[in-house]
Amino acid sequence: MNDVSEPARRPPPKSGTPENIIEVHDVTVSFGNFNVFKHLDLEVRTGEILGFVGGSGTGKSVLMRTILDLVSKQEGTIRLFGQDVDELDPVARQRLNRRYGVLFQMGALFSSLTVRENIQVPMRENYSVNRKLMDELALLKLDMVGLPRSAADKMPSELSGGMIKRAGLARALSIDPELLFVDEPTSGLDPIGAASFDDLIARLRDTLGLTVYMVTHDLDSLHTVCDRVAVLADKKVIATDTVSNLLDFDHPWVQEYFRGERGRRFIPSGEQNATQSTPSAPSGASAPPNELD
Numbered sequence: 001m002n003d004v005s006e007p008a009r010r011p012p013p014k015s016g017t018p019e020n021i022i023e024v025h026d027v028t029v030s031f032g033n034f035n036v037f038k039h040l041d042l043e044v045r046t047g048e049i050l051g052f053v054g055g056s057g058t059g060k061s062v063l064m065r066t067i068l069d070l071v072s073k074q075e076g077t078i079r080l081f082g083q084d085v086d087e088l089d090p091v092a093r094q095r096l097n098r099r100y101g102v103l104f105q106m107g108a109l110f111s112s113l114t115v116r117e118n119i120q121v122p123m124r125e126n127y128s129v130n131r132k133l134m135d136e137l138a139l140l141k142l143d144m145v146g147l148p149r150s151a152a153d154k155m156p157s158e159l160s161g162g163m164i165k166r167a168g169l170a171r172a173l174s175i176d177p178e179l180l181f182v183d184e185p186t187s188g189l190d191p192i193g194a195a196s197f198d199d200l201i202a203r204l205r206d207t208l209g210l211t212v213y214m215v216t217h218d219l220d221s222l223h224t225v226c227d228r229v230a231v232l233a234d235k236k237v238i239a240t241d242t243v244s245n246l247l248d249f250d251h252p253w254v255q256e257y258f259r260g261e262r263g264r265r266f267i268p269s270g271e272q273n274a275t276q277s278t279p280s281a282p283s284g285a286s287a288p289p290n291e292l293d
């Protein structure tokens with residue numbers, strides 16, 4: 001499927017920034033003789049919020065971790081900010097690492113550090129900043145994610161689930177990244193908390209000019225904040241497009257996901273059966289994930 005519709009909200013890339021901030025080409029990842037992906041391609045455009053979906057266990061988190069160089073690939077190339085990550089020397093790699101932030105599932109805060117200290121970890125690791133300035137910056141990050149400044153001195157165990165996500169986001173934004181990776185940001189939040197987190201992500205993208213790579217199962221997020229959605233199935237990204245175009249994409253998992261019981265509530269009633277040609281179970285769910293091609 002071609003990417004025919006340009007997302008309306010995506011700001012133009014700043015000069016010197018490539019059109020695609022992430023380019024994954026022909027990537028294969030295996031654990032032992034279990035292939036997670038084979039010859040996978042993906043492009044993320046600068047300035048967009050890209051939702052990344054797929055059945056459980058299809059490899060969404062593994063792909064994100066591969067892009068972040070936390071999982072090794074067996075084949076293929078990954079370009080971030082136009083640079084082939086395998087060709088970077090350690091100094092260039094460190095410089096590149098400063099250009100993105102990551103919000104892992106469940107926030108992944110250090111439990112023995114206060115929220116302020118958690119937010120300051122990337123500052124300490126990457127820059128030499130004096131204590132007073134770091135304290136000021138940590139408070140600004142709390143403002144940015146909508147947490148009260150009083151949260152700075154709390155331990156992670158004293159925070160609610162929604163607050164942990166926001167504190168994790170504040171840490172991901174600690175050193176002003178251009179690219180933000182978020183893994184299941186709304187999981188575990190109630191619908192109001194989830195909608196408010198989606199709003200926050202959209203607002204941060206608009207005000208800070210971020211690009212957002214969002215792994216999610218949340219149909220609300222896909223419909224409300226994502227410019228495009230990439231679908232992982234059959235060990236590949238089978239489509240990357242707007243949700244409205246994906247509704248017509250002829251693949252059983254895509255059809256079941258977007259036009260199944262839960263997805264249907266987002267579709268105007270007159271269009272609900274427009275192209276549905278689906279079996280009742282998604283292929284991604286029925287195929288054993290451990291199968292080796």
Ligand SMILES: Nc1ncnc2c1ncn2[C@@H]1O[C@H](COP(=O)(O)OP(=O)(O)OP(=O)(O)O)[C@@H](O)[C@H]1O
Pocket residue numbers: 031036054055056057058059060061062063289290
């Ligand atoms: N370090 C590892 N060693 C071996 N297998 C792994 C490892 N990490 C992930 N896997 C396997 O890779 C597959 C993909 O896992 P991944 O966590 O990426 O799925 P996912 O699509 O994010 O799933 P979910 O939506 O349920 O979070 C799974 O079968 C998982 O068991």
